[in-house]
Amino acid sequence: MIQTRGLSKTFGTHTVLHEIDLNIQAGEIVVLLGPSGSGKSTLLRCLNGLEDLSAGSIEVNSIEVTSTMKLKERQQRMLQIRRQTGMVFQQFNLYPHKTALGNVTESLRMVKKLERTHARHVGERMLSRVGLLEKKDQYPSRLSGGQQQRVGIARALAMEPEIILFDEPTSALDPELVGEVLDVMKSLAQEGMTMIVVTHEMKFARQVANKVIFMDEGRIIEQSDPESFFERPATERAQRFLSKVMDY
Amino acid sequence: MQLVWDNLPFLLKGAGYTLLITIISMFFGLIIGVIVAIARMQGNRPIRWVARFYVSIIRGTPVLVQLVIVYYGLTDYGITLDAIPAACIALSINIGAYLSETFRGAILSIPKGQTEAAYATGMTSAQTMWRIVLPQAARTAIPPMGNTFIGMLKETSLVSVITVTDLLRSADLLIAQYYVYMPFYIGIAIMYWIMSTIFSTILERIERRLAKAY
Structure with a gap:
């Protein structure tokens, strides 16, 4: 591979x-x-x-x-x-101007060209996979480091990487x-x-x-x-x- | 002061032109500024060189000279512009150079990790610039941009030399009619001050709202 x-x-x-x-x-x-x-x-x-x-x-x-x-x-x-391929970074590198959900859906919209509600749906599924669905509307600055990194993983997962x-x-x-x-x-x-x-x-x-x-x-x-x-x-x-x- | 009140509609019309020229120049200056900033950072060598030369020449010459070149100078080549379009063109070009520096600084201040994160999810460099880098850079750029904006509002008084009946020239015309200086000059000074204050208040609001977002 x-x-x-x-x-x-x-x-x-x-x-x-x-x-x-x-x-x-x-x-x-x-x-x-x-x-x-x-x-x-x-x-x-x-x-x-x-x-x-x-x-x-x-x-x-x-x-x-x-x-x-x-x-x-x-x-x-x-x-x-x-x-x-997905990538998860040491410093998380979440987009500070987007919510947890926004971080996950950004490339679903931009790269996979999903329409809005579909992207939201996938994004929420990814966040619940890392146990952070209830934080979806929070900005990264309001999340702990561990939570930020889990959002980072959800963001990578959302693109269905190999x-x-x-x-x-x-x-x-x-x-x-x-x-x-x-x-x-x-x-x-x-x-x-x-x-x-x-x-x-x-x-x-x-x-x-x-x-x-x-x-x-x-x-x-x-x-x-x-x-x-x-x-x-x-x-x-x-x-x-x-x-x-x-x-x- | 009575004279100022009596002629207020005329002065307000001048203020309207001042405002109009400021807003139009700011709008196009903004577009030029973003394009030039990106050109300076991501363009190939000749493009970068042209962008740098543009910024250097605009920042190294007085606005007044730029205005007369566009309005009077170009007539030598058969290009005759009306005063207001000429003012807007000259000032847009001028402000674009200054804003490009502001944007360049703001874009460079965004951590490299942001770009890498966007690339890693498969975004193209254009998408990364527009969706990830510029929105964050805009926030950094707003305070210095506000200063440029207010500076521009006052610099528009220079367009009176190319016969635009802006606020300053409206006062001059009234002075020529009534033979008193001070009331009109004080009157327009107050009007400039009010306009600047309104702009700064609006900018502060925008700044505060953007700060709240994260």
Whole structure:
């Protein structure tokens, strides 16, 4: 479903991703782990075209983008890819000038071209899926961080994506609000949604993921099932990383 | 002061033109401002260069010079405009340059995450600009825009030099008739002041309403 071949990303002279080869099947829940600056978020953003790729290729749902395509063509295809993938951001990035419901229905109206009442209907269904129907008329500023992030998830879900990308969805939350967001993500996982999650929630990674990808310095160091990654990390770098994060 | 009262209808007509020119110029200036602001940020290199040149030239020359160029200057090339359209064109072009800077600043103040969130749900860059970025930028832009608007109201007094019978020129005509200065000048000063005050009040209301939205 998602495939990258030799995907590289450079910012100026700094190479953030080195020839990443990735293969993700439908229904997989992949957790990307690694120290900060290892390129996890950049990889996620490349998959969604929020960062342009410097070399290599990406294929999502048989839509292929390669670095050698013309800019126009690349942008056109990236737009197609984005319409089949959802993204949830660390800082939520809700539209502050729209209500919770408005945040969810915006792209239903603009991109899917649903008419108003239909969009409302779908929007309400999505909000109730994340347990926030009663907050539909609130502006984001009146919602807690956890609630905002759940609206963010509802917004992504509404577009009926094949895959949802989560970029550190709980990192900006107060500890007591993390659980409600993880619960929503778990229920999505149980429903069979394909998910790629950058996170520092080790417990979530261990319980929910079917695959763990460990990255460091822009390279994939290790790929395995969570059980063996957490119990028997193969590389020294992964061991070091785990010993650091597991101490707390 | 009796003279001012007796000639009030005439002065009010002048005030009407002042208001008319202000509103028309503000309206078209707004459109020019948004387009130029977007052109400066998203256009290709020649477009960006043209937009920058336009802003630089307008901000670097006096309005009075711009007015006489449009009204008198263009007649050399056989383009003869009536005074009021000429005033509106010159002032729209002028105010568009200033507003484009205001909008550019306001657009740049919107966090990048907003654009990314909209892109991530599949919106095109045009949709993102119109639906997500501009509505938020408008809120930031309203206070400085209000200042430009009130500044414009007063700057319209310059159009009297290209024979528009605005408020200032109405007073001048009455002065030429009655040979007294002060009552008329004080009278129109008060009228300018009243108009500015009404505008600021309206703008404050709009600001407050927008602030309440979130």
